Amino acid sequence: MRKSTKLALAFAALAGAVGTTAYAENNASAKMRDGMMARLDKAMSDSDGAITFDQFSDAMNARLKKLVAANGGKLTVAQLADALEKARFERMARRIIARYDTRGDGTLTTDDITSRQKKVFAMLDKNNDGKIEKSELPKGHRFGRHRQPDNDDSVQ
Template sequence: MQRYTSMTLFRKINIALLAAVVTVTGAGIALADDRGGKRGEMRFERLDADSDGSVTFAEFSRPMMERFNEADADGDGTISATELEEALESRRAERRASHMIERFDIDGDERVSADEIVNRQEKMFALMDRDDSGVITEDELPRRFAGGKRRGN
């Protein structure tokens, strides 16, 4: 699985530093991916690939090295700024898509239909229509939609 075999100490240090940068900037290892709840309880189990109740360094580093190898588009054992940018954009797009599905998918089929979007929009509209008049006036709009104006001002 690992594309790099014989590397100089300098290259190994660069890879280690890059791995730290990727972790800090959001690609992170599996541990940083969870925010608690049921998924949070599965952190250890996900790292413990052989389910023996302990995590070796190989198991611990596997998620990061998989991401490293995915980001290393040209397979040269290093990640350029361009490759890193593309990898981060791809992961960001995946997270956004996942969040959108999670937010709008009412029936749980991991797809979003026009009806599900309309349903969500109707709920949002009803919450903003504070006086139940069937229309939203500027003073009912949240600040982010009202051009910076505060409600009631």
Template sequence: MTFLALAGLLGAATAQVQAQDDDMRQDGKGNHGMRFERADADQSGDLTFEEYAATIDARLANADTDGDGRMTVGEIADEIVRIRAERQARRLVRRFDVNGDGALTADEIENRQRKMFALLDRNDDGMVDRSEMPRRGKGHHRRHRPQ
């Protein structure tokens, strides 16, 4: 393996490890993240090196798009972008998919937009002015998220 390929692999693995480390940390209640549960293939409550490595390997499996046995920076970057885009798309579908069929319709999107707009329109005048917009900046870290 050439130095460039090794460096790319190590960089991708480091990024994946950091992301998984964040996902696998315990929250304040002692609960493990969902990815920990998926990585724990035998559901033993702990991860072996093999289980941990398999999780990272699965994420990088599609990165070698030209099948030459090497993952270039471009291939790894493309895979990371694809993974992030799919994650964001799943979140979007979960938030807007009213009927739970796993797909979005124009009606579901418009319905969600109307709900979000109604929450912003605090004085119910059918318009949102600057004073009704959620504040950003120091002391206002909570996002305005309608249910």
């Protein structure tokens, strides 16, 4: 391959990576902005349409200030990362329990998991023969991607 072609491909790959990162950052920024605006709207509606700096500050960073206070007035990167990770995993756990919890009591049991699996299996078993075949899987699913190579696939 010619050097100019290699450089062009490398540049295209780099541009794609930068573009993907920029998109993710813009998406995260948009979510943060939307969250900030929702908190401002709530604070303003709670205060007849106008807020003071103290109300603004409380609406913007109440959770962050609580974390700082709970850690003796200083928050390290590790402490903040732990808090963010915990909040993220708690959101994920709530979504999983909401998806599986058949009784609506906020708990997850093996019966809940089995019930969900049976529903998904039934949806995939399009011909109701009690088996899922490759042809029944959604398009784009890469069945067998982790299979062991057979004799024809092995390197000699």
